[in-house]
Amino acid sequence: EVQLVESGGGLVQPGGSLRLSCAASGFTFSSHWMHWVRQTPGKGLVWVAHINGDGSPTSYADSVKGRFTISRDNVKNTLYLQMNSLRGEDTAVYYCGRGGKPVAIDYWGQGTLVTVSS
Amino acid sequence: QSALTQPPSASGSPGQSVTISCTGTSSDVGGYDYVSWYQQHPGKAPRLMIYEVSKRPSGVPDRFSGSKSGNTASLTVSGLQAEDEADYYCSSYAGSNTLYVFGTGTKVTVL
Numbered sequence: 001e002v003q004l005v006e007s008g009g010g011l012v013q014p015g016g017s018l019r020l021s022c023a024a025s026g027f028t029f030s031s032h033w034m035h036w037v038r039q040t041p042g043k044g045l046v047w048v049a050h051i052n053g054d055g056s057p058t059s060y061a062d063s064v065k066g067r068f069t070i071s072r073d074n075v076k077n078t079l080y081l082q083m084n085s086l087r088g089e090d091t092a093v094y095y096c097g098r099g100g101k102p103v104a105i106d107y108w109g110q111g112t113l114v115t116v117s118s
Numbered sequence: 119q120s121a122l123t124q125p126p127s128a129s130g131s132p133g134q135s136v137t138i139s140c141t142g143t144s145s146d147v148g149g150y151d152y153v154s155w156y157q158q159h160p161g162k163a164p165r166l167m168i169y170e171v172s173k174r175p176s177g178v179p180d181r182f183s184g185s186k187s188g189n190t191a192s193l194t195v196s197g198l199q200a201e202d203e204a205d206y207y208c209s210s211y212a213g214s215n216t217l218y219v220f221g222t223g224t225k226v227t228v229l
Contacts, residue, residue: 035218037164043223044121044207044220045164045207045209047209047217047218047219047220050217050218061217062216095163095164101154101166101169101170101173101175102152102169103150103169103170103211103218104152104166104169104170104209105166106166106169106175107166108163108165109163110163111163
């Protein structure tokens, strides 16, 4: 059974940093693109970043480019999102997802809430 | 890159059909056959319902179908059931710079 479990969310001050993790199991992690998608409470989904199975290439939404870094450890079967210079508008539930279908996310984690506030 | 445009709400009685539109541009929906649809119940993670415009992952009922014409994609839910009440989001590939864009979301209510 495919499982994705996010962790690392919490309350952080503006300008601060946070690292999210997504532990994957039930599939060959290194064979899949992986994504981060966020959702502001009560609003829609926004794609944040993705990473190839080998760790490169990576791509980012313009709103996080230069501040967020996606990475992966194929030995630990874990996806990461390093978030720096956080802003209030980064407040959201962050989901990790598996790119199991062409340009589609076929499995999602349960999400982790990031709140940026002073 | 702007979000794809979906109607805020749609509704139907049990057994009826409802169709949700997803309008983009020639740079996303109209330019690629990579439209996906996701279902999201309150407090839950999204679930993939359709990919590559009209393909269903295993386990998705055949009551769900997708199509595309020009810059507009559509999701049709036939034979509405109570459990279909949820938010639905479309998504499209948008090229090598922007990559992916989601729709604004549609809340489907089963009357």
